[in-house]
Amino acid sequence: MAQNYDAVRKDIVAILKKPDWDDGSLGPVLVRLAWHASGTYDSKTKTGGSNGATMRFKPESSDGANAGLEHARAFLEPIKQKHPWISYADLWTLAGVVAIEAMNGPKVPWKGGRSDVPPKVAQAQPAKVIPPNGRLPDAAQGAQHIRDVFYRMGFNDQDIVALSGAHSLGRCHTDRSGFSGPWTHTPDRFSNQYYRLLLNVDWREKKWDGPKQYVDPDDELMMLPTDMALIWDPKFKPYVELYAKDKEAFFKDFAAAFAKMLELGVTRQKL
Ligand code: HIF
Numbered sequence: 001m002a003q004n005y006d007a008v009r010k011d012i013v014a015i016l017k018k019p020d021w022d023d024g025s026l027g028p029v030l031v032r033l034a035w036h037a038s039g040t041y042d043s044k045t046k047t048g049g050s051n052g053a054t055m056r057f058k059p060e061s062s063d064g065a066n067a068g069l070e071h072a073r074a075f076l077e078p079i080k081q082k083h084p085w086i087s088y089a090d091l092w093t094l095a096g097v098v099a100i101e102a103m104n105g106p107k108v109p110w111k112g113g114r115s116d117v118p119p120k121v122a123q124a125q126p127a128k129v130i131p132p133n134g135r136l137p138d139a140a141q142g143a144q145h146i147r148d149v150f151y152r153m154g155f156n157d158q159d160i161v162a163l164s165g166a167h168s169l170g171r172c173h174t175d176r177s178g179f180s181g182p183w184t185h186t187p188d189r190f191s192n193q194y195y196r197l198l199l200n201v202d203w204r205e206k207k208w209d210g211p212k213q214y215v216d217p218d219d220e221l222m223m224l225p226t227d228m229a230l231i232w233d234p235k236f237k238p239y240v241e242l243y244a245k246d247k248e249a250f251f252k253d254f255a256a257a258f259a260k261m262l263e264l265g266v267t268r269q270k271l
Pocket residue numbers: 022028029031032035068137138139140146163164165166167169170171172173174176177178179224226227
């Protein structure tokens with residue numbers, strides 16, 4: 001069948017609006033799916049990454065970091081059924097870029113051609129084709145950990161800060177990560193608000209029994225310890241200041257870094 005990615009894009013746009021889901025959009029959780037599918041990449045061993053769509057299988061599907069993404073995958077399943085020629089790996093990454101653009105974000109360059117690890121192969125040789133759990137970042141940690149994880153993928157400090165603006169989208173859920181609340185006032189809109197809030201709000205520790213997180217004085221917005229690390233670290237902070245005042249620079253740098261992330265480990269040969 002002809003590979004009509006535009007038809008798939010249209011069908012993704014059509015499912016985004018969902019009044020009974022979080023802040024009314026599936027966009028944020030689809031962006032998180034695209035990134036978690038890709039963010040397992042290890043540049044040393046050249047393993048992990050979006051190719052293969054290995055999050056369909058254990059142990060990756062049950063990695064604590066991926067809690068909640070079963071919903072994102074299920075929302076995309078009817079689109080996979082309608083366009084069976086597209087791989088899950090392409091569908092998940094494409095859904096992320098379509099969602100970003102539909103939520104007022106930049107156009108992220110995207111190319112198809114990923115293939116899926118067949119279930120039989122995943123079953124026979126899980127250790128060979130599925131990345132181990134624990135490669136995705138732990139939000140309770142700080143700058144060193146963020147660097148360890150993103151340098152492993154091949155990113156630098158500026159890329160890390162540029163990518164982080166995606167936390168203008170969506171929210172934390174106590175039943176998934178244990179954290180709670182949105183980062184910005186408009187979690188269904190891609191913007192540089194995240195950086196402005198990081199710099200301008202009087203963040204304080206949330207008083208609760210949950211994991212350590214930071215909230216604004218009204219306890220409406222939140223930041224993770226890893227978000228705060230961007231203003232506490234002297235090498236990260238200048239980029240936060242740059243993107244807070246220059247939305248164009250943020251959109252351009254974000255689009256390039258996110259596109260690079262979706263390409264990590266993608267070889268475009270049948271797996
Ligand atoms: Fe997130 N991220 N992220 N993230 N993330 C969460 C939610 C989203 C980290 C932790 C969390 C990136 C980096 C990091 C999105 C997009 C991106 C949650 C909440 C946590 C804990 C999950 C939940 O409870 O539902 C950490 C530690 C990161 C490294 C610093 C990326 C740059 C910002 C790479 C990225 O693109 C999105 C979108 C969400 C919102 C999901 C939702 O369901 O609303």
